[in-house]
Amino acid sequence: MKKSTLAAIIAGNFIILNAIIYVFSAVRETANFYGIMSNILEALCAMTAALGLFVAFRILKKWDMIKTSWMLLFVGFGLYAVAEMVYASLAIAFHVNPSEIFPTAADYVWTLGYIPLCAGIAMLYYSYKKSGFAQGSKKFYLCLSAFLLAFAAVLVYFLFMPILKDPKTSLEAKVLYIFYPTADIFLIANALSLVYITRFFGVGLVSRPWKCIAFGFMFITAADVAYSYLNWTGQYAAGSVIDMGWNTGYLLIGLAGFYQKELIDSINSGGSK
Amino acid sequence: MSYTNPLAQKIYNLLAPLIGPLMAESAIRLQSKKAGVTPETIAPDHLPVIAQEIEKAIRIFVGLDKARDISAVIANTHNAVSVG
Numbered sequence: 001m002k003k004s005t006l007a008a009i010i011a012g013n014f015i016i017l018n019a020i021i022y023v024f025s026a027v028r029e030t031a032n033f034y035g036i037m038s039n040i041l042e043a044l045c046a047m048t049a050a051l052g053l054f055v056a057f058r059i060l061k062k063w064d065m066i067k068t069s070w071m072l073l074f075v076g077f078g079l080y081a082v083a084e085m086v087y088a089s090l091a092i093a094f095h096v097n098p099s100e101i102f103p104t105a106a107d108y109v110w111t112l113g114y115i116p117l118c119a120g121i122a123m124l125y126y127s128y129k130k131s132g133f134a135q136g137s138k139k140f141y142l143c144l145s146a147f148l149l150a151f152a153a154v155l156v157y158f159l160f161m162p163i164l165k166d167p168k169t170s171l172e173a174k175v176l177y178i179f180y181p182t183a184d185i186f187l188i189a190n191a192l193s194l195v196y197i198t199r200f201f202g203v204g205l206v207s208r209p210w211k212c213i214a215f216g217f218m219f220i221t222a223a224d225v226a227y228s229y230l231n232w233t234g235q236y237a238a239g240s241v242i243d244m245g246w247n248t249g250y251l252l253i254g255l256a257g258f259y260q261k262e263l264i265d266s267i268n269s270g271g272s273k
Numbered sequence: 274m275s276y277t278n279p280l281a282q283k284i285y286n287l288l289a290p291l292i293g294p295l296m297a298e299s300a301i302r303l304q305s306k307k308a309g310v311t312p313e314t315i316a317p318d319h320l321p322v323i324a325q326e327i328e329k330a331i332r333i334f335v336g337l338d339k340a341r342d343i344s345a346v347i348a349n350t351h352n353a354v355s356v357g
Contacts (some may be wrong), residue, residue: 060336067336127333132326133292134299202293206334267291267339 005054007258011251014045018244029170035238039088044252046081049216053077059264062165070260072120073213077253079113091238102231103176111176114183121190121217133234134200141193148189155181157223163232177228184221191217205263212256214266219249274298280320281305281312283350284327287343289303300330317351324348 018041021034060067089108090096096104129135145159163169163177194214201207223245230236276282281301288297301312304326308319315323324335328344335343 038284060338062337064332064337066333124333131330131333132303133296133330199292199294200299205290206292206331210334263291264335264339267335267342 003258007048007255011048011255014041014048014251015244015248018084018247021239022244025173036088036092038243039084039091040237042246042250043081043088044076045247045254046084049077049250049257050074050081050253054256054257056260059261061231063214065123067190069120069123069127070257072116072123073253074257076113076115076117076120076248079109079116080250083107083109083113102173107176109125111179114187116177118183118186119212121187124213125190128194128197134197136196136200139217140196143193144189144196148185152185155185159225159229159232166232169232179231180224180228184224187217188221191215191221205259205266208259209256209263212252212259216249216252216256219245219252221249225250226266276312278313278315280315280317280350284315284323284347287346287350288327288331291343292334300327304330320348320350 018038021037021041024034044066053070057067057070057074060070083106086109087104090104090106160178160182163174166174171176191214194210195218198207198210198214201210223242224243227236230240230242236242274285274289274297276285284301288300291297292300293332301323304323305312305315305319307326308315308322310316310319324344324347327347328340331343332340
């Protein structure tokens, strides 16, 4: 069995486990156990993402823009994995409810993680623009810009403004509540462009890692936006359905790394099957 | 996609499984244009230029070293065609 297939099966089982945790935490009144399970699962999924990206980074031998992009993605998700472990430790070892105390130490690590992630995905997209391959129609990019502007306007009106006006929320928390979705808009702009571009590659082997990265970022962004809203309104708790968004995103990103390795191995073996 | 020019066909057969048939066709057309020919008029003399351009394009997916390997195969395609 190929390593990427095995990774996909494990990822699928993680998501099923996540769904079970969610269902049980929803029906049981004592959701603490399932919250802890969910925290552990998130840390595991983030570690899987970092591992997959490390595998992809290592398989590329010569330093160039592409190896640098994979390295930045690895560093970004490595920091995410650290943040998830800090978050889980706070909840499990120190009996702190991180969703009640915001921001926590984990939030600062996540914030730091955005820097290499944004740089990495922007470099990937820039490299593609320089490659000379099909860029797609201007109409798509106009629609994408319009969609992102509308999305930003909705966020500003329904999320940012009420958060900024809320006297109970500290300045630190306000900055972070606004930072996550704002940085996500940047990530999703690049991710949606990648999703669009990968359509041109059909079933080509190169499309798999890119598709996984693009869809992975989309899941993470959707979960981040939902988290900012639910946590601010006090409706978020570990084991929530949005945890599945993060976990699916993490696992897709991890898979991207394994698919990248498979692509390089395929070239090494002299065939592109 | 099938070309009457065996050189173009060999390049296509190499690229299509990797970047998909649509992009392979587009890459051959674009890079041939840069070499001042069409896919059907690619001659062995054009291969180094086409190989170099394809290397620049695909390095984003497979990295510099593997792109160079593929480029070397394309640059030597005429040997494979004349032998096989």
